Amino acid sequence: MKHRKSWILISTLMLVVLLATACGAKKPKTFTVGYFSIAPMPEIVTDLAKGAMAELGYVEGENVTWVIRNAGGDLGALPQVAQELVDADVDVVIAIGGILAQSMMAITEDIPIVLVTTDPIAEGVVGGYKDHGHNLTGIATRPPTERQLEYLLQIAPDVERLYVPHHPDLQAEGMNLERLTQAAAASGVEMVVGEARTDEEVAEMLADFPADIDAIFIGTNRITHFPGDDANFIPFAIEHNLPLVVSSSTSVANGALFSYNNDLVALTAQAYRLVDKIFSGTPAGSLPIERPEYFLTVNLQTAQAIGVEVPDDILEVAKTIIR
Numbered sequence: 001m002k003h004r005k006s007w008i009l010i011s012t013l014m015l016v017v018l019l020a021t022a023c024g025a026k027k028p029k030t031f032t033v034g035y036f037s038i039a040p041m042p043e044i045v046t047d048l049a050k051g052a053m054a055e056l057g058y059v060e061g062e063n064v065t066w067v068i069r070n071a072g073g074d075l076g077a078l079p080q081v082a083q084e085l086v087d088a089d090v091d092v093v094i095a096i097g098g099i100l101a102q103s104m105m106a107i108t109e110d111i112p113i114v115l116v117t118t119d120p121i122a123e124g125v126v127g128g129y130k131d132h133g134h135n136l137t138g139i140a141t142r143p144p145t146e147r148q149l150e151y152l153l154q155i156a157p158d159v160e161r162l163y164v165p166h167h168p169d170l171q172a173e174g175m176n177l178e179r180l181t182q183a184a185a186a187s188g189v190e191m192v193v194g195e196a197r198t199d200e201e202v203a204e205m206l207a208d209f210p211a212d213i214d215a216i217f218i219g220t221n222r223i224t225h226f227p228g229d230d231a232n233f234i235p236f237a238i239e240h241n242l243p244l245v246v247s248s249s250t251s252v253a254n255g256a257l258f259s260y261n262n263d264l265v266a267l268t269a270q271a272y273r274l275v276d277k278i279f280s281g282t283p284a285g286s287l288p289i290e291r292p293e294y295f296l297t298v299n300l301q302t303a304q305a306i307g308v309e310v311p312d313d314i315l316e317v318a319k320t321i322i323r
Contacts, residue, residue, distance in 0.1 A: 031058065031279055034090035034111075035068040036081065036100045044250060048265060049094070052272040058279075073198055075169055078103040086111065092278055094271065098123035098172065101136065112284035114138050114274050116267070118172035118220065120289060130288035137274050137287035141262055143247055144294050145176055145219050146183045148260050151296065152215060153187060155258065155303075155310055156243045159214040161190045165205065165233075168195050176219050199228030206236050215243040230254045241306040249297040253322060257302050258310075262292035263319070295319040 035041070035049065046068060050060055058064040067088045071077040082103040085093055090111060095101040098117040102125055105113070115138030117123060126132035129140070153159060162184060167173045177193065184191045192210055196202045216237055218229065234255040237244035246252060247261035270292060278284050296314070299322040303310050315321060 030063050030065065031092075032065045032067060032088065032090045033058075033275065034085040034088065034093040035066060035096075036085060036093055036104070037070045037096040038075070038078075038100065039073045040070050041068070045264070045268075048268045049272065052268045053275070055269070056272060056276045058276075075099065079106070082107055092275055092284075094275070095138075097170075098125045099170075101125050101138075105134065105136070109135055112136070112278050114271055114278070114284070115289070116141060116271055118142050119175060122175055123171050126289070132289075133285065135284050137278075137284045137289055139267065139271055139274075139290050139292055141267065141292055143176055143220055143261050145179045147294075148219055148245055148247070149180065149183045149187060149189070149217070151258065151260055151314065152217065152243060152245050153189075154314055156215060156308055159189060159243070161192060161212055161214050163192050163194060163210070163213045163216045165202065165216070165218055166193050166195050167197055169197060173220055180217065180219055199232065202229065202232045206232055209236070209240075213242065215245065217245045218247065219245070220247055230256075238302060238305050243306065243308055244302075249295065249320060252297040252299045252302075252320075255302050256299065257306070257308065258296065258298045260296045261294055263295045263297075266295075267292050298322065 033053070035046070050066065053064055060066060067085060067090055069081045069084055071081050078100060085104070086108050092112045092114060093104055095104060095113050095115045098115065098120055101113050101115040101117070104111065113136040115125065115136055117125070117138070117140065119142045120126045120138065120140055121128065126134060126136065164177065164180065166177055181191060192213065194205045196205050216233060218233065230251050233244060234251070238255060244256045246256040246259045249259050249263050252259045270290065274287055277287060296318045297320040298310055298315065298318045300310060301322060
């Protein structure tokens with residue numbers, strides 16, 4: 001009987017140990033997300049990222065940690081910042097731009113990358129949208145430049161001279177500028193290109209703004225490169241009664257006339273669904289690079305302020321109208 005009681009006691013202890021071990025195995029893993037951008041991100045962008053992850057069950061401070069790094073607008077600092085992310089032992093890197101993904105790929109093949117950039121094929125990051133042989137997936141956000149110009153000319157048909165701010169060191173902006181140049185020539189619109197690499201240079205650009213400009217066209221989503229764009233271009237455009245075309249609905253909410261591009265909220269959610277798949281065990285390289293949806297956003301308050309009447313057929317296709 002004594003041996004039987006001892007056996008029961010030992011069996012009970014073993015069961016407790018096994019249950020404790022099993023419970024420990026179910027403890028949620030904590031993931032570390034690296035966020036890599038050229039310039040410091042506006043708070044709204046990082047808040048959207050954290051919110052999108054929270055919707056998927058990854059809550060900061062509970063089961064996810066963020067390592068947010070940027071190069072301060074200095075492209076030469078990208079390798080150093082990429083190394084900081086590797087040293088931080090992140091589980092995935094969100095790279096906002098093809099050149100950032102290339103900086104990561106140059107020093108590691110192990111960390112999965114979710115890339116958000118204009119055209120990863122044309123930028124030389126990958127050879128195709130799938131089966132490209134890299135530990136990478138993401139979203140190709142190639143802006144609908146030609147359609148943006150069409151919308152502008154429908155809203156403001158008298159536009160003859162178009163001012164285009166341009167970052168000469170960013171390949172994605174260069175490709176977009178080439179497409180815009182062709183579209184403008186076909187529409188009989190003269191382009192005036194202004195170069196600026198920093199928010200300070202943007203401010204200088206506007207202080208020496210050329211005469212006889214009819215509209216300003218910012219065709220790519222520059223919020224990741226120049227967070228101060230809204231503070232510079234929007235009040236300037238309104239003060240001078242100039243239609244301002246942008247590629248961020250957030251900038252339209254801040255006072256730009258219209259945007260036609262991916263929606264920042266929808267794009268963020270799309271990117272972090274890819275992160276979730278990677279955290280669930282799907283290899284990044286097996287996930288094809290995706291394309292986003294495009295949405296038209298119009299600010300009628302700004303239209304009234306600058307004396308522009310937006311046609312009804314434009315308003316009919318707009319996803320968001322700010323009245």
